[in-house]
Amino acid sequence: RYRITAYFKGKGGTVSANFKGKDRKWLHKSSFVKSVPSSGKGAFEKVTLTFVVPPKAAQSSLLFGVRDQKKGEKLFIDDVEIIRFGDK
Numbered sequence: 001r002y003r004i005t006a007y008f009k010g011k012g013g014t015v016s017a018n019f020k021g022k023d024r025k026w027l028h029k030s031s032f033v034k035s036v037p038s039s040g041k042g043a044f045e046k047v048t049l050t051f052v053v054p055p056k057a058a059q060s061s062l063l064f065g066v067r068d069q070k071k072g073e074k075l076f077i078d079d080v081e082i083i084r085f086g087d088k
Contacts, residue, residue, distance in 0.1 A: 001051070001052050001053075001084070001085055001086040002017075002052075002082060002083065002084050002085070003011075003048060003049070003050045003052065003082075003083045003085060004017070004035075004048070004049045004050075004051070004054065004065075004080070004081070004082050005046060005047070005048050005049075005061065005080070005081045005083075006046075006047055006064070006077055006078070006079065006080045006081070007044040007045065007046055007047070007077070007078045007079050008013050008038035008044065008045055008047050008077055009038075009043065009044045009045070009075070009078070010038065010040055010066070010074055010075035010076060011037070011038065011039065011040025011066075011068070011069075011073065012037045012038060012040065012066045012067035012068050012069060012071065012074075012075070013037060013038040013043070013047065013064070013066055013075045013077065014034055014035050014036075014037050014038075014047075014064070014066070015034070015035045015047060015049050015062060015063070015064050015065075015066060016034035016035065016049070016062070016063045016065070017047075017049065017051055017060050017061070017062055017063075018060065018061045018063065019053065019054055019059065019060050019061075020057065020058060020059040020060075020061070021055035021056050021057065021058055022056075022058040024038055024058075024059070029053055029055055034049070034082070035048070035049040036044060036048050037067050038075075038086060043081040044078060062082070064077055064080075064088075
């Protein structure tokens with residue numbers, strides 16, 4: 001089990017995790033987890049993603065993105081933390 005926390009300033013910031021098997025191919029069923037997008041209200045907002053790594057996963061990739069960004073809008077990401085807190 002892992003927990004990712006990050007602080008987003010701006011609307012629509014997301015963090016997600018994708019997983020690959022030992023063959024380095026993407027796992028697809030239940031292999032993608034994502035956070036709720038940041039609201040964009042004022043100062044930095046803490047976003048948390050907690051997930052269990054699928055049993056066949058050998059590698060994970062974390063992706064930081066933004067949804068529905070309009071021209072001139074900015075998204076800032078700060079203080080990313082990844083914590084392993086259990087095996088199940």
